[in-house]
Each structure stands twice: as structure tokens, then as C-alpha cells.
Amino acid sequence: MSAAEREIAEIASGASGMSITAVAGGRDRVESVRLALRHSQASDLVLVHDAARCLTPPEVFRRVVAALDAGAEAVVPVLPMTDTVRRVSADGTLRGDLDRKSLRRIQTPQGFTSAILERAHASHRDELDRLGARAREATDDAGLVERLGVDVVAVDGHEEALKITYPLDLVVGEHIARLRDDADASEARP
Numbered sequence: 018m019s020a021a022e023r024e025i026a027e028i029a030s031g032a033s034g035m036s037i038t039a040v041a042g043g044r045d046r047v048e049s050v051r052l053a054l055r056h057s058q059a060s061d062l063v064l065v066h067d068a069a070r071c072l073t074p075p076e077v078f079r080r081v082v083a084a085l086d087a088g089a090e091a092v093v094p095v096l097p098m099t100d101t102v103r104r105v106s107a108d109g110t111l112r113g114d115l116d117r118k119s120l121r122r123i124q125t126p127q128g129f130t131s132a133i134l135e136r137a138h139a140s141h142r143d144e145l146d147r148l149g150a151r152a153r154e155a156t157d158d159a160g161l162v163e164r165l166g167v168d169v170v171a172v173d174g175h176e177e178a179l180k181i182t183y184p185l186d187l188v189v190g191e192h193i194a195r196l197r198d199d200a201d202a203s204e205a206r207p
């Protein structure tokens with residue numbers, strides 16, 4: 018068993034003293050986060066993480082928490098764009114460049130003060146009640162916070178925090194996991 022597997026087994030067994038409550042998810046990510054918030058114990062800070070970004074290195078969590086500790090109300094890990102990005106019209110023709118220097122790929126964990134995240138979800142709920150299907154799409158929590166006019170602080174993300182979405186991501190993810198296991202094994206060797 019690797020060190021990471023041992024740690025997970027310890028947390029799952031309750032031996033670590035950490036309490037975990039599993040909550041059934043909602044119809045979409047916003048509803049799932051809202052349900053989790055309803056069950057979370059009182060805490061000043063909340064981190065929202067995609068299970069699909071299961072290889073996120075601990076240092077990314079540390080950077081997010083450090084920015085919150087330094088006073089930010091909302092924090093996201095980001096990466097630069099490596100591709101050229103263009104708009105495309107409904108008929109499939111290109112409609113001009115976006116300046117990739119000013120664009121970032123957004124990752125998780127996204128960190129918030131509980132108060133701001135609660136406010137952002139309440140405001141989105143209002144919008145859904147008022148506009149129904151015309152409400153703006155919400156693909157992450159930081160986007161909801163940004164709509165409140167609150168600054169969202171960017172910290173460095175990590176390429177290994179990839180979101181396992183397509184079959185190729187799984188191949189890359191398995192490769193990263195194998196490399197980490199090998200590194201653990203060689204560290205454990207006398």
C-alpha cells in the first residue's frame with residue numbers, strides 16, 4: 018500500500034479523527050455544492066474540489082489556503098493557455114482571436130470564505146427562480162462569486178491537476194499515478 022493509500026484508508030476508517038459526511042449529489046454541480054454546504058459543519062473557510070481532479074498535488078491546496086489566510090475572499094488555481102484561442106460562430110466560421118495572454122484555465126480546489134460562497138449560491142438560486150432556463154450557466158463556484166462583484170484571486174495551478182474527462186485524460190492520469198507510486202516505492206527502499 019502506498020503512503021497515499023494508507024492515508025486514505027486511515028481517513029475512511031475514522032482513525033484519523035476527521036469526520037466525513039457523504040451527501041447525495043444534485044442534478045448539477047451547483048446543486049451538489051449547495052447540498053454539501055447545507056450539511057457542512059460551521060467553518061470560516063470552504064474548499065470546493067472536483068473529484069475528477071483527483072491527482073491535484075497537495076501544494077495547490079496549500080497555495081489556495083495561504084491566499085485565503087492572507088485575506089482573499091475567493092481563490093482559484095489557474096494555468097496559462099497553451100493553445101491559440103478563437104471565437105467561432107454558429108455556422109462554424111472563425112470570428113477572431115482572443116488574447117491568450119489574458120486568459121487562464123481554471124482549476125480546483127476553489128477556496129472561499131463560507132459567507133461569500135453562501136451569498137454567491139443564494140444569488141444564483143434567486144436568478145434561477147426569476148429566469149429559469151434563461152439564467153446564466155454556472156460552470157464553477159468562483160464564477161458565481163465573481164458575479165457578486167467580489168475579487169477572485171488567482172494562484173498557480175498544476176498541470177497534474179487535470180480534470181479526468183476524456184479517455185486520454187485517464188491514460189495520462191494513470192501514468193502520473195504510476196510515476197508517483199514508483200517515486201514512493203524508491204523513497205521507502207532502504
Ligand SMILES: C[C@](O)(CO)[C@H](O)COP(=O)(O)O
Binds near residue numbers: 157
Ligand atoms: C470547476 C472546473 O473544474 C474548472 O475548470 C470546471 O468548470 C468543472 O466543469 P464540470 O463540467 O463540472 O466538470
